[in-house]
Amino acid sequence: MKRTAFFISDGTGITAETLGNSLLTQFEGVQFEMVTLPYIDTLEKAHAVVGRVNDACERDGQKAIVFDTIVNPEIRETIAACQGFKIDVFESFLKPLEQELQLRSSYSVGKSHAINESSRYKERIASVNFALDNDDGGRVQQYSKADLILVGVSRCGKTPTCLYMALQFGIRAANYPITIEDLEVAGLPEVLMQHRDKLFGLTIDPFHLTAIRHERRPNSRYASLEQCEFEVREVERRLKQLGISSINTTHFSVEEIATRIMAEAGLTRRGV
Amino acid sequence: MKRTAFFISDGTGITAETLGNSLLTQFEGVQFEMVTLPYIDTLEKAHAVVGRVNDACERDGQKAIVFDTIVNPEIRETIAACQGFKIDVFESFLKPLEQELQLRSSYSVGKSHAINESSRYKERIASVNFALDNDDGGRVQQYSKADLILVGVSRCGKTPTCLYMALQFGIRAANYPITIEDLEVAGLPEVLMQHRDKLFGLTIDPFHLTAIRHERRPNSRYASLEQCEFEVREVERRLKQLGISSINTTHFSVEEIATRIMAEAGLTRRGV
Numbered sequence: 001m002k003r004t005a006f007f008i009s010d011g012t013g014i015t016a017e018t019l020g021n022s023l024l025t026q027f028e029g030v031q032f033e034m035v036t037l038p039y040i041d042t043l044e045k046a047h048a049v050v051g052r053v054n055d056a057c058e059r060d061g062q063k064a065i066v067f068d069t070i071v072n073p074e075i076r077e078t079i080a081a082c083q084g085f086k087i088d089v090f091e092s093f094l095k096p097l098e099q100e101l102q103l104r105s106s107y108s109v110g111k112s113h114a115i116n117e118s119s120r121y122k123e124r125i126a127s128v129n130f131a132l133d134n135d136d137g138g139r140v141q142q143y144s145k146a147d148l149i150l151v152g153v154s155r156c157g158k159t160p161t162c163l164y165m166a167l168q169f170g171i172r173a174a175n176y177p178i179t180i181e182d183l184e185v186a187g188l189p190e191v192l193m194q195h196r197d198k199l200f201g202l203t204i205d206p207f208h209l210t211a212i213r214h215e216r217r218p219n220s221r222y223a224s225l226e227q228c229e230f231e232v233r234e235v236e237r238r239l240k241q242l243g244i245s246s247i248n249t250t251h252f253s254v255e256e257i258a259t260r261i262m263a264e265a266g267l268t269r270r271g272v
Numbered sequence: 273m274k275r276t277a278f279f280i281s282d283g284t285g286i287t288a289e290t291l292g293n294s295l296l297t298q299f300e301g302v303q304f305e306m307v308t309l310p311y312i313d314t315l316e317k318a319h320a321v322v323g324r325v326n327d328a329c330e331r332d333g334q335k336a337i338v339f340d341t342i343v344n345p346e347i348r349e350t351i352a353a354c355q356g357f358k359i360d361v362f363e364s365f366l367k368p369l370e371q372e373l374q375l376r377s378s379y380s381v382g383k384s385h386a387i388n389e390s391s392r393y394k395e396r397i398a399s400v401n402f403a404l405d406n407d408d409g410g411r412v413q414q415y416s417k418a419d420l421i422l423v424g425v426s427r428c429g430k431t432p433t434c435l436y437m438a439l440q441f442g443i444r445a446a447n448y449p450i451t452i453e454d455l456e457v458a459g460l461p462e463v464l465m466q467h468r469d470k471l472f473g474l475t476i477d478p479f480h481l482t483a484i485r486h487e488r489r490p491n492s493r494y495a496s497l498e499q500c501e502f503e504v505r506e507v508e509r510r511l512k513q514l515g516i517s518s519i520n521t522t523h524f525s526v527e528e529i530a531t532r533i534m535a536e537a538g539l540t541r542r543g544v
Contacts, residue, residue, distance in 0.1 A: 003373070019361065026343070027373055027375050065369070069294060092364055093359055096359070101302060108298070163435055163439060254397070254439070259285060259310050268308075
């Protein structure tokens with residue numbers, strides 16, 4: 001069974017896409033072709049969208065699913081005339097919220113992503129720079145400014161996790177790869193132990209790690225299962241010994257790793 | 273007026289937060305204290321959440337707003353007993369979707385972020401590595417593999433945009449900072465012109481740029497308004513001359529910059 005799903009917005013489309021994706025993945029038997037249509041902010045564009053939706057309905061022989069987060073009432077009405085099955089997010093929730101809050105909503109587009117909205121945005125961009133500056137153990141002088149320092153073997157997922165935390169939550173996360181040289185000495189490097197309460201471990205299944213490393217450096221000792229097993233086992237042992245929390249990244253996405261670490265470390269989004 | 277808003281999920285909480293944030297920013301007069309509670313995946317945790325919500329209602333003297341994307345029906349019911357004003361996303365939309373699709377939803381948690389969901393996740397992580405490897409003009413040999421090459425003056429927002437596109441959409445975006453040396457020669461560097469159809473310009477208001485650069489290198493010539501004005505004007509002129517599309521980042525967030533570029537360049541998410 002094939003269906004087309006549209007995520008339509010007069011802003012970035014991120015809300016419609018995020019929500020729609022969450023809901024549609026609940027229906028495993030259906031194959032959805034997903035189409036995001038952002039910045040539908042004129043009646044002309046809205047009419048073109050109606051045409052696209054109707055075409056999809058005809059082609060599939062079934063109603064397309066339409067998730068829409070259009071704020072402008074006129075544009076929303078235009079889109080509502082399409083033949084798709086509509087999940088109108090603002091229509092469903094704004095009215096009840098207006099009643100509960102005893103306020104009219106402002107019906108303005110893209111507020112949640114506006115750059116001048118708050119200090120949040122600045123924190124996020126500053127945190128991206130922080131993550132880049134403090135990636136891969138390159139610099140360690142700024143660890144006192146870090147919210148978090150991720151430690152783990154090379155290629156266990158530290159960098160994407162730090163970047164995601166920065167972009168999404170404005171968290172300043174540094175990361176330090178524990179190298180073979182580090183493992184020749186007991187414990188963890190002194191530069192890390194100075195910030196012991198900021199440390200969080202990432203670990204990974206050695207079979208998964210060897211596959212990832214082989215893509216980077218095929219047939220190297222670095223990528224060998226033996227080496228991966230040794231490093232992972234040794235790092236896990238030390239983290240445990242020192243009582244440092246850790247998470248196994250093997251079956252988690254970067255979103256899950258980031259949000260689980262934040263929950264466990266008691267971190268919340270930076271900037272009000 | 274102050275209200276507490278809760279974003280509650282048995283997964284990462286990203287959907288509840290994204291949707292809730294979009295809706296609440298429509299009410300400008302209200303100051304919301306936002307609390308995200310992810311991984312509420314046991315009845316015990318659910319009961320604790322009910323306590324927190326009720327406490328907030330009592331403290332504020334008003335109902336807290338509760339956005340919930342709990343998949344598990346039992347946990348959802350437990351949370352529904354709280355005194356907050358509930359926006360139950362799955363309750364509102366899953367039933368109608370089940371009817372339209374003639375299918376029961378699977379009621380399984382975190383599907384949309386599951387690492388083994390699809391090729392999408394691999395593309396995203398590979399794209400993050402690509403963005404890092406090809407950041408800041410450091411390497412140019414991989415430009416043939418890029419979906420997009422962002423060009424613009426130093427500090428106009430290229431790097432965060434590339435990283436966001438990678439993490440969110442799996443787009444392989446390289447970036448090249450146009451330096452003063454580049455501006456001594458006419459046109460754009462040959463290494464860029466070889467991939468002319470992948471180029472996209474970022475530009476920025478010189479006043480904004482000088483402020484950003486002053487934070488990085490205070491009182492430098494690099495940060496001076498005169499220098500910023502010269503670089504921006506010169507780069508804008510060349511982009512226009514060559515017919516290369518560009519976007520002014522001054523008043524846009526990284527989400528907006530990324531999604532607008534993708535829309536304009538006709539790029540869609542990588543990985544099915």
